[in-house]
């Protein structure tokens with residue numbers, strides 16, 4: 001079975017309080033971003049994971065695709081599998097790339113071995129692999145809260161909106177980024193703000209990681225400004241960075257920016 005795990009963008013992100021479990025409560029809107037990896041899973045004689053594309057730091061045995069397999073294997077009688085992951089979504093980017101791989105692995109294994117799990121049960125498995133992971137089970141725009149793994153539907157139409165995402169070749173660890181933020185109450189109601197015309201989002205919607213990371217990574221603010229200068233209707237850091245994105249009214253409005261060769265850029269329609 002071949003699947004294409006996509007990434008996500010955060011529209012607004014407020015880190016609201018510290019939790020007793022060491023994590024933070026947050027409020028954000030998650031949107032699927034069609035920047036995709038490719039993951040193939042086949043029944044096999046022995047377990048194996050092969051990798052291509054962007055190198056993934058760490059032992060392949062700790063790859064989130066394996067961890068997804070092992071999680072289901074603990075509860076179901078799964079045969080060995082051969083997996084191949086081709087990685088194109090940058091890592092440490094705030095795009096949820098690893099989380100998408102894990103969620104798509106859970107979904108693919110469920111289908112391949114006819115486990116008959118409901119989306120709610122799959123979300124419970126996904127939560128055990130990472131806070132971002134559960135979003136990718138239903139993979140549609142949602143208002144997310146608590147650890148970013150509890151959702152409410154949101155009526156948000158971005159269809160046809162063009163998007164440019166810039167990854168400035170800078171790995172920011174999620175834990176490091178969270179450690180730099182002091183939780184505070186949101187300055188605006190995110191769902192009300194997103195109901196306003198997109199031209200108003202710039203003054204209404206923010207990502208708390210931006211201010212916290214600005215003194216350490218001034219480049220992130222410069223890239224956001226470059227997207228606004230190029231005509232973005234809204235621009236922001238995604239998640240804990242370092243990817244920065246701009247939303248534009250249509251494909252014909254997507255700018256060509258002169259960027260260093262090491263940067264990775266995705267542009268397309270949401």
Ligand SMILES: C[C@](O)(CO)[C@H](O)COP(=O)(O)OP(=O)(O)OC[C@H]1O[C@@H](n2ccc(N)nc2=O)[C@H](O)[C@@H]1O
Pocket residue numbers: 010022023024025026028094095096099129130131132133146147148174175178239240
């Ligand atoms: C920044 C976001 O991408 C926004 O969508 C996510 O909150 C990150 O989710 P993730 O990468 O799946 O993160 P996890 O693997 O669950 O956690 C990594 C680390 O981030 C911190 N963390 C994460 C999520 C959260 N709600 N509070 C936290 O404090 C913790 O230090 C944790 O050890």
Ligand SMILES: Nc1ncnc2c1ncn2[C@@H]1O[C@H](COP(=O)(O)OP(=O)(O)OP(=O)(O)O)[C@@H](O)[C@H]1O
Pocket residue numbers: 056057058062063064065085090091092093094095096097098099101102132172173174239240241
């Ligand atoms: N399939 C995978 N893809 C990417 N990273 C993976 C994968 N499996 C395990 N990892 C590990 O997860 C780490 C990346 O997590 P990190 O949260 O920093 O970045 P991210 O995947 O871009 O997600 P986020 O949007 O949450 O920041 C890597 O250092 C890598 O060791």
